[in-house]
Amino acid sequence: MRESEAVAVIQDLSKRKEERIQAAFSLEKASEESLRVLCNVLTTEPSPVVRHEFAFVLGETGRSDLVAESLMKSVEEDENVFVRHEAILALATLGDKKFR
DSSP: OOHHHHHHHHHOTTSOHHHHHHHHHTTTTOOHHHHHHHHHHHHHOSOHHHHHHHHHHHHHTOOHHHHHHHHHHHHHHOSOHHHHHHHHHHHHHHTOGGGO
């Protein structure tokens, strides 16, 4: 899936959760712009299952400079314990010492 298609899919709430999650996985090595979109949908996504998977993907990007603040926001503000847990793991995967 092309990056632009994946971004469109993750933003389209009419798509199945599984489709949106798969699209997010294709963004692990995406452009800064696409990663910013993924960070945004992490906080606006209605499904905790999808937010959980988006947090995982953000941790796999290796781009602490772009995604760590959004993950930390999820740790602090997401009402779902599983999303918060995954965001913590994602931050640990990124290895940014300021988020320890």
